[in-house]
Amino acid sequence: MKVEYVSPFAEAAVNVMEMLLNKTPERGKLSARPQIFTTQQINVVCGITGDIAGLVIYGMSMVTADRIASTMIGAPVVAFDGLAASAIAELGNMVSGNSLSLLSAQGFRCDITPPTIIRGTNVKITTLNIPALVIPLIVEEIGQIEINVSLAEKRELQAA
Amino acid sequence: MAKRILITDDALFMRVTLKNILTQNGYEVVGEASNGVESVALYKSLKPDLVTMDITMPEMDGIAALKEIKAHDPAANVVMCTAMGQKNMVVEAIQAGAKDFIVKPFQPDRVLEAVQKLLAA
Numbered sequence: 001m002k003v004e005y006v007s008p009f010a011e012a013a014v015n016v017m018e019m020l021l022n023k024t025p026e027r028g029k030l031s032a033r034p035q036i037f038t039t040q041q042i043n044v045v046c047g048i049t050g051d052i053a054g055l056v057i058y059g060m061s062m063v064t065a066d067r068i069a070s071t072m073i074g075a076p077v078v079a080f081d082g083l084a085a086s087a088i089a090e091l092g093n094m095v096s097g098n099s100l101s102l103l104s105a106q107g108f109r110c111d112i113t114p115p116t117i118i119r120g121t122n123v124k125i126t127t128l129n130i131p132a133l134v135i136p137l138i139v140e141e142i143g144q145i146e147i148n149v150s151l152a153e154k155r156e157l158q159a160a
Numbered sequence: 161m162a163k164r165i166l167i168t169d170d171a172l173f174m175r176v177t178l179k180n181i182l183t184q185n186g187y188e189v190v191g192e193a194s195n196g197v198e199s200v201a202l203y204k205s206l207k208p209d210l211v212t213m214d215i216t217m218p219e220m221d222g223i224a225a226l227k228e229i230k231a232h233d234p235a236a237n238v239v240m241c242t243a244m245g246q247k248n249m250v251v252e253a254i255q256a257g258a259k260d261f262i263v264k265p266f267q268p269d270r271v272l273e274a275v276q277k278l279l280a281a
Contacts, residue, residue: 016265073176082172083173083176086173086174089173093216093243094243094264096243097216097242097243097244097264104247111216112244113216114217
C-alpha cells in the first residue's frame with residue numbers, strides 16, 4: 001500500500017467537497033490500519049478495479065451525513081432516507097471518480113464500482129488483505145469525513 | 161412544445177437534481193432510468209430528444225448503453241454525465257457517439273449549456 005495512491009483521493013475529496021459544500025476541508029494527519037474496517041455510523045464503500053485495485057471507504061457520523069446530504073439536496077434532511085443515502089453515496093462516487101482522473105495522469109487505468117452504503121461500525125471487510133491508510137478531512141460546521149484507502153497494484157495482488 | 165429528456169443515473173439523488181435543473185428551465189423529463197438496460201428500453205419506447213447518461217451503473221454501464229442507443233438511432237443526442245472524467249473514458253464516449261461529456265460534480269449551468277446547444281434547432 002503506497003502513500004502515492006492516497007494523495008489523489010485526498011486532493012479529489014477537497015476539490016469535490018469545495019464544489020458541493022462551498023467549504024474547504026482541512027486535511028488531518030495520515031494514519032495506517034492493519035486491515036480495512038468501518039469505523040463510522042455511515043460508510044460509503046467504493047470498489048476500485050484495474051491497474052490498482054481494492055476498496056475505498058468514506059466514513060462519517062450520522063450527524064455529518066445528515067448535514068452533507070442537506071447541503072447537497074438543498075433542503076434539511078429530517079430522516080436519513082433513500083434520497084439522503086443516495087446523496088452521500090454519490091459524494092463517494094464523485095470523489096472516487098475524480099481520484100481516478102488524477103491516478104490516470106500517473107499512468108494508472110482504473111474503473112470504479114457503484115457505491116454501497118454500510119451502516120454501523122466495526123464491519124470487517126476481509127476479502128482483501130491489504131492494510132488501509134486513513135486520511136481525516138475536517139469540514140467546518142459539517143464534521144469529519146474519514147477516507148480509508150486500501151489499494152494495491154494488480155501485479156502485487158496476483159503475486160500475493 | 162417542450163423538448164423531451166430521458167435521465168439515466170443509478171443514484172436517486174442525481175436523477176432528482178438533474179430533473180430539477182431541467183424542468184425549472186422548461187424541459188420535460190419524460191423518463192428516468194437507473195441503469196443502462198432501462199435506459200435503452202426507455203429510449204426505444206419514449207423516443208426522447210436527448211438522454212443524460214451516467215457511466216458507473218449496475219446491470220449495464222453507460223458506455224454500453226450509449227453504444228446500443230446509437231446502434232438503434234445514430235442521430236441520438238446522448239450527453240454523458242459522470243464522475244469518471246479520465247481522458248480515455250471521454251475519448252471512448254465521444255468515439256461511440258456521445259455529443260457532450262459532463263464531469264460530476266457540476267454546476268447547473270454546465271448541464272443547461274450542453275442541453276441548450278444540442279436542442280437549439
